[in-house]
Amino acid sequence: KPGxxxxxxxxxxxxxxxxxxxxxxxxxxxxxxxxxxxxxxxDTVSAVQVLYPECEIFFITGSDAVxxxxxxxxxxKLLSKCRFVSVSRPGYNLDELHAKLGGVPRExxxxxxxxxxxxxxxxxxxxxxxxxxxxxxxxxxxxSVENYINKNHLYRQ
Numbered sequence: 001k002p003g004x005x006x007x008x009x010x011x012x013x014x015x016x017x018x019x020x021x022x023x024x025x026x027x028x029x030x031x032x033x034x035x036x037x038x039x040x041x042x043d044t045v046s047a048v049q050v051l052y053p054e055c056e057i058f059f060i061t062g063s064d065a066v067x068x069x070x071x072x073x074x075x076x077k078l079l080s081k082c083r084f085v086s087v088s089r090p091g092y093n094l095d096e097l098h099a100k101l102g103g104v105p106r107e108x109x110x111x112x113x114x115x116x117x118x119x120x121x122x123x124x125x126x127x128x129x130x131x132x133x134x135x136x137x138x139x140x141x142x143x144s145v146e147n148y149i150n151k152n153h154l155y156r157q
Contacts, residue, residue: 007154009033018144042078049081057082058113062089062123063097066112079111086114090121131155 006012013033020026031047032039041059048057061069063086072078086097101109122140130137132155137146149155 011148011152011154015145015148018148019142021144022142040073042072042074042081045078045081058085059083060085060087062087063092063114064089066097067100070108075108079108082111084112086112088114088116088119089123090119128155132157 010033013028013030017028020028032044035043045057045059059082061084066084066086069075069078069084097114101112127137127140130140131149137149140146
């Protein structure tokens, strides 16, 4: 995201791998970090579709990000290639989200699945803030990811 300080792509990839390593149903992919230049979701979903042509693709995101998704590059093409799963987040009421989506074309809204999940007030933004402030992050993410963050001095500034 231009204008934002973000951790280097390979470090984010390693942390994702560490976070999912204990679950045999998940696997981190280096696809976006290996692609030169900016990485757009529509390109990634297209590449995944080529790798797994027999599968339906679901893009899972927090309900706080759904409106942002509608501003992404080639959103019509993206929504033709996958379904979006909008997962409830603390502070984001799904009824309010439906109201905010009022002006969105119906064919786009039909591509979004809304899912209520138990509220956990944990976000990557909050974890980075806690690290920057020197506050503990234990139990907020897998221990292996916490160790990686500490070892690599991430989010200190």
